[in-house]
Amino acid sequence: MYPDTDFFAVAGRQRACRSYTDEDVDDSVIARLLHTATRAPSSENTQPWRFVVVRNAATRAAIGSLIREIWEAGGRNHTEKRADPALFRDVDRGLGGGELAAAPVLIVVGGDSGVSHRAHLESSVFPAVQNLLLGATALGLGSCLTTITSLRSDEMRALVGFPPEIHPIAVIPIGHTARTLLPPRRDPLEAKVHGERFGEPWPSHDAMDAR
Amino acid sequence: MYPDTDFFAVAGRQRACRSYTDEDVDDSVIARLLHTATRAPSSENTQPWRFVVVRNAATRAAIGSLIREIWEAGGRNHTEKRADPALFRDVDRGLGGGELAAAPVLIVVGGDSGVSHRAHLESSVFPAVQNLLLGATALGLGSCLTTITSLRSDEMRALVGFPPEIHPIAVIPIGHTARTLLPPRRDPLEAKVHGERFGEPWPSHDAMDAR
Numbered sequence: 001m002y003p004d005t006d007f008f009a010v011a012g013r014q015r016a017c018r019s020y021t022d023e024d025v026d027d028s029v030i031a032r033l034l035h036t037a038t039r040a041p042s043s044e045n046t047q048p049w050r051f052v053v054v055r056n057a058a059t060r061a062a063i064g065s066l067i068r069e070i071w072e073a074g075g076r077n078h079t080e081k082r083a084d085p086a087l088f089r090d091v092d093r094g095l096g097g098g099e100l101a102a103a104p105v106l107i108v109v110g111g112d113s114g115v116s117h118r119a120h121l122e123s124s125v126f127p128a129v130q131n132l133l134l135g136a137t138a139l140g141l142g143s144c145l146t147t148i149t150s151l152r153s154d155e156m157r158a159l160v161g162f163p164p165e166i167h168p169i170a171v172i173p174i175g176h177t178a179r180t181l182l183p184p185r186r187d188p189l190e191a192k193v194h195g196e197r198f199g200e201p202w203p204s205h206d207a208m209d210a211r
Numbered sequence: 212m213y214p215d216t217d218f219f220a221v222a223g224r225q226r227a228c229r230s231y232t233d234e235d236v237d238d239s240v241i242a243r244l245l246h247t248a249t250r251a252p253s254s255e256n257t258q259p260w261r262f263v264v265v266r267n268a269a270t271r272a273a274i275g276s277l278i279r280e281i282w283e284a285g286g287r288n289h290t291e292k293r294a295d296p297a298l299f300r301d302v303d304r305g306l307g308g309g310e311l312a313a314a315p316v317l318i319v320v321g322g323d324s325g326v327s328h329r330a331h332l333e334s335s336v337f338p339a340v341q342n343l344l345l346g347a348t349a350l351g352l353g354s355c356l357t358t359i360t361s362l363r364s365d366e367m368r369a370l371v372g373f374p375p376e377i378h379p380i381a382v383i384p385i386g387h388t389a390r391t392l393l394p395p396r397r398d399p400l401e402a403k404v405h406g407e408r409f410g411e412p413w414p415s416h417d418a419m420d421a422r
Contacts, residue, residue, distance in 0.1 A: 005217050005218050005219065006216050006217065007217070007345060007346070007349040008216065008243075008346070008349065010218045011247050011250045011251075011342050011345070011346070012247070014251070014252065016252055027414040030414070031400065031414070032219075034400055034403075036219060036222050036223070038397050038398075038400065038403060039222045039223050039225060039395065039397070040222075040225070040341065041225065041227055041356050043358070044290055044293060044294045044298070044302075045294070045295070045298060045396060047397060047403065049403060050403060050405075050409065051403055051405070052404075052405045052406070052407070052408065052409055053404060053405070053406050053407070053413050053414070054407060055406075055407070056407050059407060079255055082255060083255050083256070084256070087255070087256060091255075110409075120358070122337060123333065123337055123358045123380075123381070126333060126334060126337030126341070127337055127338075127340065127341035127344070127356065129338065130251065130337070130338035130342065131341065131345075133252070133338070134218060134342075134345075135218070135219070135222070138218040138219065144252075145252050145334070145338065147254070147334045160405075160407075160408055161408040161409040162409050163409070166409065169334075185256060186249050186258065187258055189245055189246060192245075192249060192258065192260060192261060192262055193245055193262045193263075193264060194261075194262065194263045194264070194371075195266075196264070196266070196267050196270060196371075197263065197371055197372040198261065198263055198321075198372040198373050198374070198377065202238075202263075202264050203238040203242070203264070
């Protein structure tokens, strides 16, 4: 059974997957996801994205340990106070319990400040990251955007051999999902969208109902 | 004739559109794009994205003037030296010539540091921005990711009334494209992807050929 690959359907079902089965994902599938990632726009078309595909168990475990350390050192406490309890448990098992780094493939994403100003890296790399996540979703695979390792850039760099000019931006596990994904919870558009000036309502109810 | 909305087809044909016709875009279409944008992931599901839909001609002209000023003050020179000549001409007409801000709709995107740490705003907002751009592409509309106004945040804030905690992240014109879009130019995956460690090749040729 193939999932619906219509763009709006795919975007609508994207969820963070933080627990994976042992089932592998072929390099041909990873190549398709990376090809799709690199269709994204970047500042001056500099394409500053750099990807390291990690399958080695020792490297994945080391990335998992780094994630756990950062999580225990402060992230856990911070998130427990703020996030929805179900989301917190899911994140805690993923980051603290090592479930996330146990995915068969971790794609480590860097941004090269040698070709694009440091201040432009995020705007040039996260659209590619989102293409990668949507591609995984389109193919029925689990994936998750994690940026926690950016908090200890030098250690993350060392784990995959990034030189100093490449900034660790994200780690994306890819695999088959082991748990039912959490339902989406999103604020209504009315809370996020304004017309002409911030604070002003947008738009007519007719338009909002048409979505 | 409706364009192919398969995710991989949409991601493959996304291009920056920097010149628009006068043809309008309905609020119902904009609502659909914004709904799709807000399906994207965000740090701790904080959804720090804020959108202002600008149709007012005076506001669009003011945003166009700000963009032109920033471009003339340094961006133009910088980009002329580095970018491909066809891309430079396109960007120069879009930013310097005001063609970009002449789109019927400008979506001003902000990130709210009141709900998400400033350092996490880009990772939480650009995936939503990419959903918006892909949605426009899926519907056959032109769009473009511009971040140049972030260089003069206070002036950009004033134009749409963002309070100090909301950081201007991007301005996205939406409309119907007036010129043939530039062909994609992307480096081969081999130049961007490594296996296990940066600098190591990835993967077998079989996998690369399968994309």
